Amino acid sequence: MSCYEKCIVGISSALYWVARFALFGMMLLTCCDVFLRYLFNRPIVGSYDLVALLGSVVIAFSIPQTTLNRGHVIMEALTAKLPQGTQKIFALITGCIGIIVFVIFAWNLFIYGNILLSSGEVFPTLRLPIFYPAYAIACCCVLECLVLLQRVLQTLRGDAAA
Amino acid sequence: MSPEVIAILTIALLFLLFLMGLEIGFSMALAGFVGFAVAVNPQAAFRLVANDIYSVFVSYGFTVIPLFVLMGQFGASSKVARSLYDCAYRFMGHVPGGLAVGTVTAATAFKAICGSSAATAATFASIAVPEMDRYGYDKRLSCGTVATVGTLGILIPPSVVLILYGLLTETSIGRLFLAGIIPGLIIALSFAVTIVGWCKLNPTLGPAGQKSSWKERLRSLPDVGWVLAIFVCVIGGLMKGIFTPTEAGSIGAFAVLILGIAKREMTWQGVVKALSESLGIACMAFTMLAGATILGHFFAVTRIPYAVADLLGNAELNRNVVMIIIFAVYLIGGSFIEDLAFLILATPIFLPLVVKLGYDPVWFGVIIAVVTMIGIILPPMAMNVFIVSGVTKVPIGTIYKGIYPYIVGMYICLFIFLFFPQISLWLPNLLMK
Numbered sequence: 001m002s003c004y005e006k007c008i009v010g011i012s013s014a015l016y017w018v019a020r021f022a023l024f025g026m027m028l029l030t031c032c033d034v035f036l037r038y039l040f041n042r043p044i045v046g047s048y049d050l051v052a053l054l055g056s057v058v059i060a061f062s063i064p065q066t067t068l069n070r071g072h073v074i075m076e077a078l079t080a081k082l083p084q085g086t087q088k089i090f091a092l093i094t095g096c097i098g099i100i101v102f103v104i105f106a107w108n109l110f111i112y113g114n115i116l117l118s119s120g121e122v123f124p125t126l127r128l129p130i131f132y133p134a135y136a137i138a139c140c141c142v143l144e145c146l147v148l149l150q151r152v153l154q155t156l157r158g159d160a161a162a
Numbered sequence: 163m164s165p166e167v168i169a170i171l172t173i174a175l176l177f178l179l180f181l182m183g184l185e186i187g188f189s190m191a192l193a194g195f196v197g198f199a200v201a202v203n204p205q206a207a208f209r210l211v212a213n214d215i216y217s218v219f220v221s222y223g224f225t226v227i228p229l230f231v232l233m234g235q236f237g238a239s240s241k242v243a244r245s246l247y248d249c250a251y252r253f254m255g256h257v258p259g260g261l262a263v264g265t266v267t268a269a270t271a272f273k274a275i276c277g278s279s280a281a282t283a284a285t286f287a288s289i290a291v292p293e294m295d296r297y298g299y300d301k302r303l304s305c306g307t308v309a310t311v312g313t314l315g316i317l318i319p320p321s322v323v324l325i326l327y328g329l330l331t332e333t334s335i336g337r338l339f340l341a342g343i344i345p346g347l348i349i350a351l352s353f354a355v356t357i358v359g360w361c362k363l364n365p366t367l368g369p370a371g372q373k374s375s376w377k378e379r380l381r382s383l384p385d386v387g388w389v390l391a392i393f394v395c396v397i398g399g400l401m402k403g404i405f406t407p408t409e410a411g412s413i414g415a416f417a418v419l420i421l422g423i424a425k426r427e428m429t430w431q432g433v434v435k436a437l438s439e440s441l442g443i444a445c446m447a448f449t450m451l452a453g454a455t456i457l458g459h460f461f462a463v464t465r466i467p468y469a470v471a472d473l474l475g476n477a478e479l480n481r482n483v484v485m486i487i488i489f490a491v492y493l494i495g496g497s498f499i500e501d502l503a504f505l506i507l508a509t510p511i512f513l514p515l516v517v518k519l520g521y522d523p524v525w526f527g528v529i530i531a532v533v534t535m536i537g538i539i540l541p542p543m544a545m546n547v548f549i550v551s552g553v554t555k556v557p558i559g560t561i562y563k564g565i566y567p568y569i570v571g572m573y574i575c576l577f578i579f580l581f582f583p584q585i586s587l588w589l590p591n592l593l594m595k
Contacts, residue, residue, distance in 0.1 A: 020437040023228055023444075030229070030412035034405065048222055051408060055225035059448045062441040071442040072185040072449055073503050079183040094184040101188045104195065104208070105215060112212035133220045134212070 008150050011143060012064035019061035026054040049126035056133040060140040064147045088155055095152035102145045109138035165201060165464040172197030172460065186503040187446070190453030197460040210459055218452045222408060224329060228444035229411030230320045233396075233418055234276035235440045239432035240422025243285045245385035246271045251293065252374040252382045259361030259368035261297060262307045263354050265290040269311035270350040271386055273318040274393035275418050278443065279538055283312030283546040287553035300367040301556050303360065306564015309550040310353060313535035318346035319397055320414065323502065323534055325407070326447065327527040330454070330509050334524070335407045336400045340590040341528045345579055349532070352571035360567055385425075392417045401593055447502070454506045461510065471515035481519040485580060488512055489533050496537035501545070505534055521583070528586040532576045539565045 001009075029047055037043040044050075066072060079090050113134035121130045172193050179189035191211070199207035218224060237243065250264035250271075257263070269286055276282055286308040294304035316323045319339035328335040361368045396414040399405040405413060422428030461467055474484050491512075495504040509530065516526045538546050541562060551558045579585055 016438070016441065019441050020434070023232060023437055023440060026225065027229060027232060027412045027415050030409050031416045034409050034413060038404075051225055052220055052222040055222070055228070056220040058225075058228050058441065059219050059445055062445040063449070066442050066445040066449075067185075069442060071446050072187060073446060074183050074185050075180045076183065078181045090182050094179075094182050097179070097182075097184055097192065098188055101192050104211060105191075108208045108212035109215060111208075112216060130220075134216055137215060137219055 004153075005150055008064075008143075008146050009068065012068055012147060015061040015140070015143070016065040019058050019065075022054045022057040022061070026051055026058065029054070046123070046126035049123035049128070053123070053126075053128070053133060056137060060133075060137040063140050064143045067144060067147045067151075088158070091155045092152060095148055095155060098148040099145050099152070102141045102148065106138045106141035106145065109134050109141060113138060163200065166466075166469065168197055168201045169461070169464040169466045172200075176457075185449070186507075187449030187451075187453040190450065190457045190507065194453065194457035194460040198456070198463065201460065201463050211456060214455045214459065215452050218448060218455055222406075224448070224451070226325055226329075226335065226407040226411050227322065227447055228440055229408060229415055230325060231278065231322060231443045231447075232436065232440040233320065233411060233415040234278040234281055234315070234322075235436035235443075236415055236418040236422060236428070236433075237272065237276040238278070238281040238285050238439075239428060239436040240418065240425070241427040242275065242385070242389060242418070242421065243268065243272050243282075244289050245382070245425075246389065247286070247289050247293075249379075249382035249386050251371070252379040255371035256373035258365055258370050259303070259357045261290070261294045261299060261371055262303055262357045262361075262368055265294075265307050266311050266350055266353045266357070269308075270314055270318065270347070271389055273315045273346070274389055275320075275414065276315060278322060279312045279315045279535075279546060280549055281439070282315050283309055283549045284553055286311060287550045291550075291554050291556075294368075297371045298369050300564075301554075301560050302564035303357070303367045304564075305550050305554055305556045305561040306568065307353070307357065309539055309544075309546040309561055310565050310568040311350075312546045312549075313538050314346055314350055316535045316538070317342045317349065317528065317531045319343065319393075320411070321531065322443075322447070323505065323531050324527055326451070326502070326506065327509060327530065328407075329451070330506065331513055331523055331527070333527060334594070337524050337590040337594055338527050339397055340401060340593060341524050341586045342531060344589055345528055345532065345575070345586055348578070348585070349535070349572060349575050352575050353568055356567050356571045388421055392421070450503055450506050454510070457507070458510045467511045467514045470511055471518045474515055475518045481521075482580060484515070484519060485521075485529070488516070489529075489576070492530065492533045493537055493540065496534065496540075501534045501537040504537075505530060522587060524590060525579075525583045525586050529576070529579055532572065532579060536569060536572050536576070540569065 030051060033044045033047040079087055113131045116131035116134055122128060123130055175196060176189055176193035179193060180186065195207050195211050198210055246268040250268040251261060254260040254264040265286055269282055272282060290308055291304050315321055319342055321342060324338040324342055325335055328338050392414060396410045400407060400410040419428065492504065492508060495508060513523065517523060547558055547561045550561055
């Protein structure tokens with residue numbers, strides 16, 4: 001495994017751990033909010049916004065690792081029946097298209113983040129600026145591009161894992 | 163270029179991307195983006211992409227998905243399924259085919275806390291098949307049963323499919339959950355009837371097991387009580403408006419986790435595994451939801467769903483015939499693309515037509531869930547069959563032979579639900595007016 005691949009795998013794995021904690025935290029936060037609301041009439045202020053924020057961390061931070069784990073749904077009915085060489089060409093093309101898709105996502109999310117930053121909008125109760133998740137998702141999309149690039153490089157090298 | 167031509171070319175591009183092997187969620191996002199750029203303008207399409215991804219990812223409402231998935235994964239990681247199976251085994255193991263009926267009963271109870279079809283199939287493949295092997299059950303019956311019972315989670319709440327349908331169509335998740343209960347139990351009953359009938363015709367398929375004493379039977383009951391208590395708490399709280407769906411998912415996941423820890427059946431590795439599996443499933447679903455949202459906005463500007471509604475609505479076909487055509491589209495589509503992906507893709511297109519025909523969207527959700535249940539075990543994309551084959555090392559062809567009798571029963575149930583919508587709607591209308 002090259003240094004580049006090690007870095008990508010390491011960062012994706014680290015983000016996946018953050019996503020695990022965020023998911024667990026989301027569950028605990030919501031439970032505490034419900035118990036405090038009904039037992040002591042003292043709900044956690046901003047829990048609604050925090051859950052939405054944690055939700056974005058849960059999903060965005062798990063995208064690169066899910067791609068590394070081949071966790072996204074694909075239609076293999078046709079490609080699986082093609083000769084190895086043609087499969088490789090298709091894998092290269094779809095890898096490159098995937099990179100383009102996530103470049104579009106990342107670029108526009110950064111622009112969207114800038115718009116939200118200049119608007120000064122905040123979450124209704126938490127009063128946290130709402131541009132943070134846009135930048136965080138954009139950064140995850142950049143990492144996803146690098147994961148897909150790694151897959152393209154593996155395909156070019158003819159690795160079995162690709 | 164007219165909106166219709168742009169829509170047809172975009173759909174062609176979408177299927178080309180599917181066929182090339184690009185991830186379904188990425189394909190929907192790209193096709194929707196390109197279509198929107200052509201139909202409106204590129205600047206608007208760029209803004210749409212960012213806006214849609216942000217609104218799907220940073221949404222309180224959508225957090226219900228990872229939390230209910232987590233509840234199911236905690237259930238699968240702890241040994242709750244084993245306890246439920248033991249209980250069903252004590253009561254039914256001694257009759258011919260009783261272990262298979264016990265599997266259906268245990269899986270139905272397990273579905274009350276686990277909405278994942280794949281997790282249930284994998285869990286029961288490792289618990290029930292070895293037990294049935296021990297009593298000389300035919301592999302067609304044992305493996306066919308575990309592959310089929312996994313599908314019950316699509317209909318019995320808390321179903322991830324019904325949650326996704328509710329989010330896509332802005333239908334009440336509480337009403338959908340209630341609407342799924344009676345049809346889910348009827349289908350479970352059809353499975354039990356199929357097993358009993360099959361074993362009557364061929365008694366060598368499922369020989370009788372050991373008879374348990376009443377003491378053993380009663381001792382196995384408390385675990386079922388805990389699962390039912392969690393189910394009633396989650397669904398009851400949701401129904402009465404005590405919890406939002408996200409809170410219900412959190413409470414359910416926490417309760418299953420505590421149950422697993424209290425019974426010393428949940429390990430640290432189990433918690434990490436459940437979290438990891440939940441993230442993978444949720445991420446996969448969210449990627450498709452984001453893609454479907456972008457594609458849905460493109461369809462909205464081209465007004466294709468309304469054109470489909472007008473076309474089929476004005477064709478003077480009987481509305482039941484139109485529904486059968488829709489089922490066929492879902493089944494054929496789901497045979498080539500993953501069933502859940504096809505549901506996310508096709509539902510926004512067909513819903514306006516269904517509403518125009520005078521059907522209730524809650525009822526349609528239940529019907530589509532039943533169609534998805536059939537799709538998940540129908541060749542060639544029979545996900546549950548692949549999972550059971552992977553766990554048990556039984557050839558796929560053998561498992562297929564075991565699921566066909568169940569599919570007949572499921573089709574009969576589907577048509578009963580089609581012609582008698584009140585079966586699905588009675589409970590939500592009674593409890594959530």
